[in-house]
Amino acid sequence: MSDNIPVWRIKYLPHSLNEVCGRTELIQRLSDIIKERNFPHLLFIGPEGSGKTTIATLFSEEFLGKYFKSNFQKVYADMPLNSEELKQARSDAYISTSKIGSLAGKKVTTPAFIQVKIKPFIELKALGDVPFKILIVKNFEALDSNQQAFRRLMEIYGKNCRMILITTKASAIIDPIISRCQIFLISPPKFEDFKGEITKIVDQEDVEIEENNIKLLYKITNGKIAEAIDLLQLSSMSGKKIDNTVLYQNLMNSQTNLVRNLLLICLKGDFLKARELSRKIQSNYKYSSQEVFKLMLKEMLKLPLSRYAREKIINLIADADFRAVDGLDTDIQISNLLAKLCDFAEIL
Amino acid sequence: MKDTLERPWVEKYRPQSIKEMAIPQAKVSGHRVALDEELRTFIKTFLTEIQNINEKNKKIRIYNRTVEDKKQKKELSVPPEKSAVLLEGPPGVGKTSIVYALANDLNMEVIETNASDTRTRDALESKLKETVKSRGIMDFIVQSKAKLILIDEIDGIYGVTDRGAVPAVLDLIENTQFPIIMCSNDYKRNLQTLYNKIRKIEISALSKDEILKVVKRILKKEKIDNFNPKDLNYIIEKNEGDLRGTINDLQGIYQGGLDTDTSELIYQLNRDNNEEIFSLIRELFQDARTLQQARNITDKSDVDYNFLYKWINENLPTFIKKTNELKTAYENLSLADEVFGRIRKNQYWSLLPYFYDLFSGGVVLARKYHPENEGFRRINFPRFTSTGFFSLTVAEHSFVEKIQEKYNVSEIEIIQNLLPFLRKLTSDSRKYLKLVSDWFDLDAKEKKLLTK
Structure with a gap:
């Protein structure tokens, strides 16, 4: 049965506590x-x-x-x-007058x-x-x-x-x-356990990976085993042998890639394109504005920028994030950040 | 003469008699009827009916005076389905016009109320009840004109805000001395009780030929003969059976001069709801130079500010191209949004002027560079609204459900984490696409999500 499962991360999901890695x-x-x-x-x-x-x-x-x-x-x-559940909550909150007790006819204010x-x-x-x-x-x-x-x-x-x-x-x-x-x-598994799990999968799936590459895998995924298995599966598609170049090639997941592109477009000063892309990211991956800001912050640190520029960009992102908390239309706040980044790029 | 020139053609050529009208098709509970005949018989039957009942009531009243309270008889009234009728149809097909034309033909006086004048129960009652119940002093002396009550735009008057209005109308219908005709654009659920009591006549949009006939007559009377038939056709088609809209368009184009590009004029004269917002945004960005001007523009319009600032957000980059101006504009707009959020949260509505000034003035004044001849800029509809809520499309939803059968993680994890991975996995290899979709038992639509 488990042989047919095409997605490794599901295939190697532990089925009892003893199977949990580390x-x-x-x-x-x-x-x-x-x-x-x-x-x-x-x-x-x-x-x-x-x-x-x-x-x-x-x-x-x-x-x-x-x-x-x-x-x-x-x-x-x-x-x-969803709206149905909200409706239900509203109707549940009202206690009918036919009931006995001091709360009859009143509304309960439970969230x-x-x-x-x-x-x-x-x-x-x-x-x-x-x-x-x-x-x-x-x-x-x-x-x-x-x-x-x-x-x-x-x-x-x-x-x-x-x-x-x-x-x-x-x-x-x-x-x-x-x-x-x-x-x-609950911490991520230690490297030894991580290695054990990966070798088990590697043996079963008939691929090869050297120990220092397992180390690399551990490092880049921060010990997140599901992510590591995903990466392993993607890498295995290009060949039986998995080395560090293949790992790095597959590392870039699409969201972070898109966010990086977004930043690059902003730094080129093309506002319209940037806004389009940011909307695409939000609707495709259902990110809230806060998650977009967080991702941007994460990706920004990976870009080769001067210290001054980084400081400035962090400031801008933080400012936009704060405004989004109070504001109503997050699209405006994200557009604001993009416009400011475009403007900042011109100064650079 | 000048007076007639300035009158809108719609008013100028409002039909005086049924004969002049393009009579729209009508249906009563699915059967086609002739609208003018239907209304005529409705009024006639009501008038005979009310006469009978008034006479009977007179007798009852006399009888009531002679007996004690308990034995008194109730006064009679005309059944609702005979005293009121509802015309339901799209805007601009001539619902109001036919009532006026008919009243004119029958020598009746129309008492009109509509959503623009009366919006509450009190206003409605004060306007109508007296007329309905009593008869004027002069009525006893001379035979005055018979009256006809027209409640226009009933779907607009009796919105959610005023639930009391429906009983008020029902009350009115039961006690009326005059026939009542109501008009509405679409079906409203809160008017259900009303619908159940009265006759409803459904009116469909006018056909192209009928509109063309009327339009040609108007053009002939205005002595316009240089109108391009192709443009005329375009205008009629665009208005989708809305005669009023067509005539308004025609007048706008004719008075704007036929030399300029007609199609652009037609575009500018777009008669749907967005027209006002379109011109407002153009004015804001292209004409306003000072805060006062910006204020005046936003003040005079009655566009909902909830939408307006979203429109500004959408169209900012269309008008402001320079990045430093764009930055200032967005700074102000985002501040406006923040302020608005705080106002809503704390219910400090008195602080709303700051919000207004920030999103109109603050944005407009950021624009320093105004090109001489900017030309025509297309205004975009604010399509993207990020509400911050996690909502899935139908395909995504069924996809997530299928996945959850086999792999029980949250929707967010599937969309943000697993789906991108599966896409990557299946994009390079058809084998995997088949394996994955087979295992999760995906159908064609859900498969599309993977290959997107």
Whole structure:
């Protein structure tokens, strides 16, 4: 079955906690928890692509066993609600006058996200022979001030449901939440483990890669195993043997390439073209303005520019980003940044 | 004589009688009817009906005076479907005109109300109710002209803001002494209760030949014979059965002089909703030199500022080419956007003037270099709106769903991370394209996403 999967990153997805690449200590702790059949709310902190969600899902799967499907849910805190869900939230917020209690006829002001995505799941008791349900909340930091609403939820419904909160930014989580959770720091796999995983894949897929190139792979992907596997697969298409030139050739992913082009066009001073490209990037990859700014910042550092120019450009990007927070039309703010970059290029 | 010259042709040639009209096709619940006959019979039946009922009511009133409260009979009224009719059709086909022409033929007086004058229930009631219920003092002495009530643009009056208006209209219909004709452009859901009670006549757009007949008559009367038939055809086609728009276009072109390039004139005279915004933006960028001028231009227009500054954003680079001017303009525009965002957030509407000045004046004054003869610049519609929301197209959505069946990650991850990778993987090799699409079970549309 797994032989037919054309995408390696899916093919080599771990199917149990033991298969997870490296991080043995952490896996051991989680396995102990499964044996004990009890755990407090958990908070997973770690960089992007380090496998937090995969580990959390596998953990829940093993903890819940055959009752996994009915007692597990994964929600994305950064996914905006669609109109239907918003409508539902609005109607749910109103408590009918036919109900008994002091709240009858009033409106509850729970944030819509929690009203629609969280409450319906955690309010109900666990089904089957498990102590509680498990709810995974991804990108928890995106909730901002709505985190406050979680404080009570975690206490009131703790009996029904334990939560695994996943975040990349520990600093964005408010203290009361942190104090209610057991914290797991999840780092990318160590090089040794990374190497083991890659060699396993290399052997199975019948390609060759030298050890120092594995090192290179580790370095350029920052240990993100899924990204490394993607890169490996792309490189394997051009030949059985993978060396550093092939790796570098395939490294450039299309988004960063486009953003780099965007910067170059700006520095040539062609505003109209730049705006067109930036719109294309936004609509093709569904980036928010903030993500575009971030990518631009990242790519700008790779361009050969003077220190003065870099400083100036960072300033411009930061300014635009700040304005976008308060402003309404992000396209205007991005256009503003592009115009300023064009103008700055002329001074250079 | 000068007076007639300045009158819009639409008013000047508004038909005085049904005979002069290009009568549009009409349908009542799917069956074709002759519009003029339909309206004529409607008015006649109403008038006979109301006479009967008034006489009966008189008797009831006399009877009521003699008995105690409990035994009193209710006064009768004309059933709604006989007292009011709704004309629904596209703009400019002659809904209002036919009512006036008909009233003229039948020697009736039209009492008109429309969205431009009355927008609220109170205004509507104060204007109509007295006329509807009572009869003038003179009515008892001389036989005055019969009256006809025309509620024009009913879809405009009774928008979401004023829910009370529909009951007001229903009330009016039940108690009226005069026939009521209503006009509307399109179907509105909040008028559903109204639709259920009254007869609706659907009017379709005028045919090309009918418009041509009317237009030729007008041209003959104006003694214009040098109009290029091709241009005429173009104007008629562009207006899509809108006679009023056609006549307005004609007048505009004729009075603008026929020497210049007609097609450009036609373009400038574009009669759809964007026309005002087009000319406004041209004026702002090409004519305004001072803050005061910019202010005047934005003040006098009633274009929604929510849209206006987006239009300015879209068209800024069309008019301002120099990068340093562009930079200043955008600096001000982005500041305007920021200010507007803060105003909205904190509800400080009194600070709105700053926003106005920044996006109009601030942008316009950034332009220092005005070429002598700039020529015609095309205005673009603000197509791109980044709302910051993550929304997928239909194809993307089904693609994401198919992927999630096999590989459960978030939509964002699929679009931003996996899709670009799959594109790269499949772009070089047909084998992989087949493998991937087979495994994920993608259909042709979803496959297209990969090859895009």
